Amino acid sequence: MPELSLKGFSAGYRRGSAAISGLDFTLPGGEIWGLLGPNGAGKSTLMKGILGFPWLWRKGSVLADGKPFEGFSEREKASLIGYLPQDPPVPQGLTVTETVLLGRHPFRSPWATDSATDREAAKEVMEECGILHLAGRLTANLSGGERRMVFLASVLVQKPMILLLDEPGSGLDYRHTAMLWEILDRLASRGVSVFASTHRLAMAGEHFSGAMFLSGGRCIAAGSPEEIFTPGIMSAVYGIPLSVTRDSGAGGWSVSSAGDR
């Protein structure tokens, strides 16, 4: 099961100003970890930095499966790490199937048509994400939640072993949120490592094996949910008094403003 580890990792958009600085972190194989922190903490930049987008600078090392990430070929990278941006542009004129098939690009020549293997792989992930019935619809005409599932499927069709998801649950209703975490649980049980940023612990927290709090580009705390979802840490991270409770039955977390009581 491939781990993702960062050593002395810094990244940013402008030279001389680091959005992420000196991070050491290991995402264990086959686990779901949350990435939390206030707006502007650097959660998105961290993910983009790990992926090595050329419009960011980065320092330190990113090891995937124990080897430097930049040492892998493009094709290997695509099947090693899959990334779901927060709000990717909707591909105009593409159907759901065509959008999902975009994820097969690394595995064929840049002008190739879809092979039977490609189509089979797409069908499989569309079934997994519950969007097979939307196959022929235009992605642009779907609701926000359905679209999110389509993009998730287009990432899963790369068959990545590590998933970086930037606020995968934002804008999703209860049904789609539950579907999303069910899918991620299934993937984790198959050995996929998931790193998902989120602002809400509700419906997400109980799926985390661990989480990291990021603030001002630095890791404030990292560990198991029981260790770090505490009123002390959360109040310090978000700068307001918060109370944190855990549902004794389902294990879900809820957070509320401590001033309410």
Add this chain to the structure above:
Amino acid sequence: MKALRWLVLLLAAGIAVSAVTGPMGSSAPWSVVISLRLSRTALAILAGASLAVAGAVLQAVLRNVLATPYTLGVSAGAGVTAGAVILFGIGISGYWACLAGTGGALAATLLVTTLAGRGSREGSTLILAGVTINVLGASLLLLMEYLSPASRLMEIVRWMMGDLAAAGYSRVFYLLPFTVAGTAMVLLRTGTLNQMLAGEELAETRGVNTRRERAVMLTASAILAGGTVGAVGPVGFVGLVVPHVLRRITGGDCRRLVPLSALGGAVLLVWSDIVSRIVVSPGELPVGIITALIGGPYFLHLLRSGPDHY
């Protein structure tokens, strides 16, 4: 594919009708048909295909379906440099006009994408930047016209309206390498072009070097549009109407859309040329007037129907 069959049929019919259309009708001798009529049909095919492919590429790379060589001012940029060569480079080969057109198109592409900025190119900023370049280019062309000797005025004015009238095949051979090179550059990366539709970030994670690919594709569209402007003048709206209509029929997958656009552009320009020869027969209209009469209202219709219907 139904669309492919229809386009091939329409193109074949266009070539046949073009061969019997002209002041002498179907009684024209073969020499006239071959040297005057089929040569302009060949020019229309190359120019139409080039402009439509350039349009399809710009729309995908910039993720803006209003982006075309004409609306972005790329044609205007090409018009300034090619116009200068035509006016002041008396006696040099028309090939240089195509080359100068490509240079002007590249410069305008660079200028308009820089003006619009990286983040704002999905909105109307890009089109506004294009309008600015268009106005600038048009003024420079007018200035050149003003400064040009009366003896050359007619030639440059006809060229500016989009002119397919040709005696012989020289312009066809000038344009051919631009059409072939530009189209080949695009056809080899239609799957990559699809990746651009879902944004640079997802494309990067799928092994696309987005900066390089974007530069290559913008260069290809400049070669296509610039070469065409150098050969036949700034013919507008082919790059807007053709990819847009075809996207509605066959969808936005560039692996289909780009080759079909090439065919569709050829069909549109061949038939526009036939119309331009019929309406004021025995005279003829510059073909750019016909495409503008089709494309202008279509552009307005797109603007009115809003971004969701692009």
